[in-house]
Structure formats: C-alpha cells, structure tokens
Amino acid sequence: MDFEVAKVTSKGQVTIPKAVRDKLRLKEGDRVIFLEADGKIVIENAALVAFRKLSEEVAPEIKKMGVTEKETTEWLEEVRKEKWEKRQNC
Secondary structure (H helix, E strand, C coil): CCCCCCCCCCCCCCCCCHHHHHHHCCCCCCCEEEEEECCEEEEEEHHHHHHHHHHHHHHHHHHHHCCCHHHHHHHHHHHHHHHHHHHHHC
16 A cells, blocks of 8 residues: 545545555544654554553563463454444444
C-alpha cells in the first residue's frame, strides 16, 4: 500500500479506505486514535494501543502465568465479540 486518499466532508468526516482499515484491523464499531509523531498525525486502532499499554504493564505477570500472546489476543477477540453482540441486542 503506497498511499490512500480520502475526501473530507463539510462536517470534517472521512471514510477510512478499506486497505487502511484492513491494515489497522478495524471493524465496524471500533474506535481509532490520532497521535502526533515526528510532526505527522498517525491513526491507530485504539483497542490495540490500549492493549499494548496494558501488556507492557502486566507482561511480567502474564509471563509468570505462562499465558501466550496468542491466547490473550484470542480472549480479547471473544470479549469484543460478546460486547458487540450485547450492543446489537439493546
């Protein structure tokens, strides 16, 4: 992916191109975060940013418990799916 272009609406909204959504692993209902880094604005999947921060804090304990990153990611996906289903049923 070299680059993608999106048009800004009068309300300041943009549609994130599919290639970018795929790269960020974004699904409907996900939130994004905008960060400034080296004079540029970077868009990231907010859940992954939060997960990274959490993992840095709890990594030593998780390692002691023998839980793998894959197991943790699978568990998080299950929780997200449950939350999404509950939101749809409200």
